[in-house]
Amino acid sequence: MRDYDKAPLMIKNNFIMxxxxxxxxxxxxxxxxxxxxxxxxxxxxxxxxxxxxFHALKTQGFRFSGMVIGFVVANIWAFFDLIRKLRKPEKVYLCNDKVYWDKRDITVEKQNIVWVKKSIYPMLGKIPDGSLQRFWIFTLGIIIVPLFLILSNLLACLAKLVALLINKDYKFILFCTIVFYDNQKNAVNVYLMTKQDYKQVNEYLLQNFNLQIENLDKNYKFCK
Structure with a gap:
């Protein structure tokens, strides 16, 4: 049996981000x-x-020029953010008694885990009760978040299909995120991209939780 404390299982969480x-x-x-x-x-x-x-830049004031500048800055920032994500991907470390998400600095202890499920998309973690953040998440969640999640995951599915045609090491599954959720409302998402990821995470779940990916309950919520 593998000792996941001495040799933690590391999964990159970069693709869906x-x-x-x-x-x-x-x-x-x-x-x-x-x-x-x-x-x-x-x-x-x-x-x-x-x-x-150029006439609009002179006459429309900051309303137009600010939008143009914002467009350029947003795309430049997105380009450098992509480079950063490729060079330093988000990683999840699966150990014997805990699961750790490095860039989010979130740890769920095995003894506190309430459930492990497979999900179509990553699940949000803890949102403080009564906070302004909670208000906006639920307000936007009614209109924007579902559309955003659908479009993002549809694009991800298309990208994975293309990757699968190019490289047979990739694996296409709809419920491709494994969510570890604890009693403190922390969620760590493990995104499965390759056949190797699927196999290794399945072995980890079997050894540490007596669970298998194909038998996990399905999660459809983005927060709880």
């Missing part, structure tokens, strides 16, 4: 493009594109 960042950037870019070209703020038929563009 990159997909979430990409979809969020698409939301921002789509809004800026709509506001610039289709909202009627600027009449682009008045002349050449360059003439109308």
């Amino acid at each position: 990159i997909m979430y960042g990409f979809v969020f950037l698409c939301f921002i870019d789509a809004f800026v493009i709509w506001a610039t070209f289709f909202s009627g703020i600027i009449d682009w038929s008045l002349g050449k594109f360059s003439e109308v563009f």
